Amino acid sequence: MYTSLDTQGRLSARLLSAQARSACLFFLLLLLFYSQGAYARGVAEGDKGYIQEITGVNIIPFIYLGAKHMVTGYDHLLFLFGVIFFLYKMRDIGLYVSLFAIGHSTTLLIGTFFDISVSAYLIDAIIGLSVVYKALDNLGAFQRWFGVQPNTKLATLIFGFFHGFGLATKIQEFEISPDGLFVNLIAFNIGVEIGQLLALSAILIVMSYWRQTASFFRHAYTANVVMMSAGFLLMSYQLCGYILA
Numbered sequence: 001m002y003t004s005l006d007t008q009g010r011l012s013a014r015l016l017s018a019q020a021r022s023a024c025l026f027f028l029l030l031l032l033f034y035s036q037g038a039y040a041r042g043v044a045e046g047d048k049g050y051i052q053e054i055t056g057v058n059i060i061p062f063i064y065l066g067a068k069h070m071v072t073g074y075d076h077l078l079f080l081f082g083v084i085f086f087l088y089k090m091r092d093i094g095l096y097v098s099l100f101a102i103g104h105s106t107t108l109l110i111g112t113f114f115d116i117s118v119s120a121y122l123i124d125a126i127i128g129l130s131v132v133y134k135a136l137d138n139l140g141a142f143q144r145w146f147g148v149q150p151n152t153k154l155a156t157l158i159f160g161f162f163h164g165f166g167l168a169t170k171i172q173e174f175e176i177s178p179d180g181l182f183v184n185l186i187a188f189n190i191g192v193e194i195g196q197l198l199a200l201s202a203i204l205i206v207m208s209y210w211r212q213t214a215s216f217f218r219h220a221y222t223a224n225v226v227m228m229s230a231g232f233l234l235m236s237y238q239l240c241g242y243i244l245a
Contacts, residue, residue: 047174057180059187066191069170070199075127075234076163077199082134082227083156084203085220088211096156097200103160104167105189111168112185120169121242127166128238130159131231135224167192
């Protein structure tokens with residue numbers, strides 16, 4: 001009886017392990033497919049055509065565009081997911097999300113308004129690196145490997161700057177009219193923050209339910225390894241694009 005139960009337990013564990021590996025592989029393949037499609041187009045052609053045709057102040061379209069970019073920006077969402085993974089208090093979540101928002105809002109506005117040209121491939125590679133960093137931080141790798149713990153607040157702010165430059169490079173692809181540019185940029189940034197709040201709300205709802213289950217700490221390691229792998233994939237993809245461009 002005990003042998004049978006023990007064997008059944010081992011088989012169940014192997015099955016769960018195989019399912020976890022399959023899920024990870026599926027996730028990475030899906031991410032690769034999605035990233036190829038996204039970077040083949042750069043920005044949605046319909047959005048690009050519409051924005052290039054309009055002039056003057058257009059608050060609503062730019063709010064929509066900013067929200068859409070953030071909600072569909074898997075690289076930004078992965079980093080945000082990593083940032084709040086082990087944050088339980090709303091005060092801490094608000095602090096880190098605010099630091100991230102300050103970072104990306106600053107470079108989004110400065111980079112676009114002053115037309116600072118930065119390679120989109122390199123910026124997106126650094127964004128991929130930010131996902132890798134956060135996953136390693138969640139896994140406690142820096143403490144184990146180097147005996148030090150990076151300043152997580154400062155890191156969130158700094159990587160927020162790079163995420164903002166990533167947003168700026170996307171806006172620059174639109175070649176929007178300089179007429180009403182500043183107001184439109186503010187509207188776009190407001191849209192980004194709205195999209196971030198919507199995405200954050202969805203993530204927090206899922207996380208709150210997951211944290212109440214016994215599987216959370218059991219699968220937290222796997223989740224962060226998957227996130228780290230996705231970050232490496234994004235980073236490698238962008239570096240290859242930079243080299244081959």
